[in-house]
Amino acid sequence: MGFLELLxxxxxxxPLENTSKNDVLEELVNxxxxxxxxxxxxxxxxxxxxxxxxxSTGLERGIAVPHAKTAAVDDMVMAVxxxxxxxxxxxxxxxxxxxxxxxxxxxxxxGAHIEVLSDIAKVTRSAAICRLMLAAVNAEEIxxxxxx
Numbered sequence: 001m002g003f004l005e006l007l008x009x010x011x012x013x014x015p016l017e018n019t020s021k022n023d024v025l026e027e028l029v030n031x032x033x034x035x036x037x038x039x040x041x042x043x044x045x046x047x048x049x050x051x052x053x054x055x056s057t058g059l060e061r062g063i064a065v066p067h068a069k070t071a072a073v074d075d076m077v078m079a080v081x082x083x084x085x086x087x088x089x090x091x092x093x094x095x096x097x098x099x100x101x102x103x104x105x106x107x108x109x110x111g112a113h114i115e116v117l118s119d120i121a122k123v124t125r126s127a128a129i130c131r132l133m134l135a136a137v138n139a140e141e142i143x144x145x146x147x148x
Contacts, residue, residue, distance in 0.1 A: 003120060
């Protein structure tokens with residue numbers, strides 16, 4: 001299962017409502033829970049927060065990929081959030097993060113989890129795609145961008 005198979009318009013939020021790291025993580029987990037993809041929302045959030053303790057998943061160029069392997073999901077799921085103004089996510093380059101890709105995978109999906117992380121790295125290498133994502137006004141525009 002790759003990045004494109006995980007895209008779901010109900011799991012894309014443009015723009016994110018929250019402006020702090022932990023609140024954004026909770027907002028993304030809540031989106032996944034609302035879609036019925038979690039069997040334990042509290043466990044999912046705790047696993048994501050525990051992963052952040054190991055080191056921020058805020059990368060560079062405004063991209064953050066919070067992720068966790070968790071028993072809170074049966075199948076891998078991804079939520080995408082856009083914060084055009086940026087959020088302090090303790091990114092590696094010290095810059096605010098604007099594009100969020102949360103991935104939750106069950107503990108037995110390590111290979112697929114790494115594949116999706118790799119797909120996200122490839123997609124976000126394109127500055128043009130990142131600009132188009134930031135300019136999107138709704139989830140449908142994000143879906144259309146990747147369908148093209």
